[in-house]
Amino acid sequence: MSSWPLEDQSSQEQQRSQTTPWSAGAPAASPYYPPYLPDIYVDGCIAYTFGPRCTETYLRYLFKAPSEPSLLRWNVEGWPGACTTAQAIPGTVSQPLLIEEGQPRWLLDYNARPWAGTIIRQRLWAPPGDAARRKYVDEAALLFPIFFVQIDGTVGLSLRDATEGRGLFLRLADTPAPVGSVATTHIRILWPGFERDPFVRQIQLRDDTNNRNPITLARLAQHVGRSVDKFYKDYKDREGCDANWRLGEGGVEHRRIILLGIVHVSAGTWQPLLMAA
Numbered sequence: 001m002s003s004w005p006l007e008d009q010s011s012q013e014q015q016r017s018q019t020t021p022w023s024a025g026a027p028a029a030s031p032y033y034p035p036y037l038p039d040i041y042v043d044g045c046i047a048y049t050f051g052p053r054c055t056e057t058y059l060r061y062l063f064k065a066p067s068e069p070s071l072l073r074w075n076v077e078g079w080p081g082a083c084t085t086a087q088a089i090p091g092t093v094s095q096p097l098l099i100e101e102g103q104p105r106w107l108l109d110y111n112a113r114p115w116a117g118t119i120i121r122q123r124l125w126a127p128p129g130d131a132a133r134r135k136y137v138d139e140a141a142l143l144f145p146i147f148f149v150q151i152d153g154t155v156g157l158s159l160r161d162a163t164e165g166r167g168l169f170l171r172l173a174d175t176p177a178p179v180g181s182v183a184t185t186h187i188r189i190l191w192p193g194f195e196r197d198p199f200v201r202q203i204q205l206r207d208d209t210n211n212r213n214p215i216t217l218a219r220l221a222q223h224v225g226r227s228v229d230k231f232y233k234d235y236k237d238r239e240g241c242d243a244n245w246r247l248g249e250g251g252v253e254h255r256r257i258i259l260l261g262i263v264h265v266s267a268g269t270w271q272p273l274l275m276a277a
Helices: 009-019 045-050 052-063 130-138 159-163 217-235
Strands: 072-074 082-085 098-100 103-110 184-189 199-204 257-266 269-276
Touching: 045 052, 045 103, 045 257, 045 269, 052 257, 130 257, 159 217, 159 257, 184 217, 199 217, 217 257, 217 269
Parallel strands: 184 269
Antiparallel strands: 072 082, 082 103, 098 103, 184 199, 257 269
């Protein structure tokens, strides 16, 4: 197992206590966002999960170049809180979220600052060894993050709704999931305290028809939700969990977990973005 360095927790929490409260602003399910210009390295859902420095590293691997702040735009019409970019990924197969003045824009992140919940921090996973990292991260065509957005603009599904297949209320629910042409992938969770023993589960990205069509976005949400559900059940009673992020009663309870989206961290691996509501 390998991961990019986890940022110092105390410095992250100090920064967030000053600029990004854990629980403030609008309710978790609200599509309302206050009128300020967010910083993707501080306010973004990905930064809340992996930390500012690791987010910068991730975006550099995603674009194969430094991220271009001038190409970012927040709160595009119809997608409150969303951060889109006009910066394309070399060789990407990801479809743009929209075309604006003839220019494609891809969904990159969401402003998590107003959400009344706690984003679950994780280490950013990477393949072990320089050669593997070069092959599966540096030289691989990574895909844009995928967020599970409900019709009313709410970001995320409860873990129960996701596992029970209630993703039909998602935007673009019946469209093919934007996960490329591969037949399978892996879901990895590096929960605090379990970084050296990360959860991993393979999921199918093709359906059971004779044509083996790509699964829909709704089905993808269900597959990822079932993976998170299995992680919870398998790890709930294991020793070693960070006391601040312990699973179960008195900690992060199953009923509180929200599946926000997934991030393509290497060829063959996605990490879920999670929140405790």
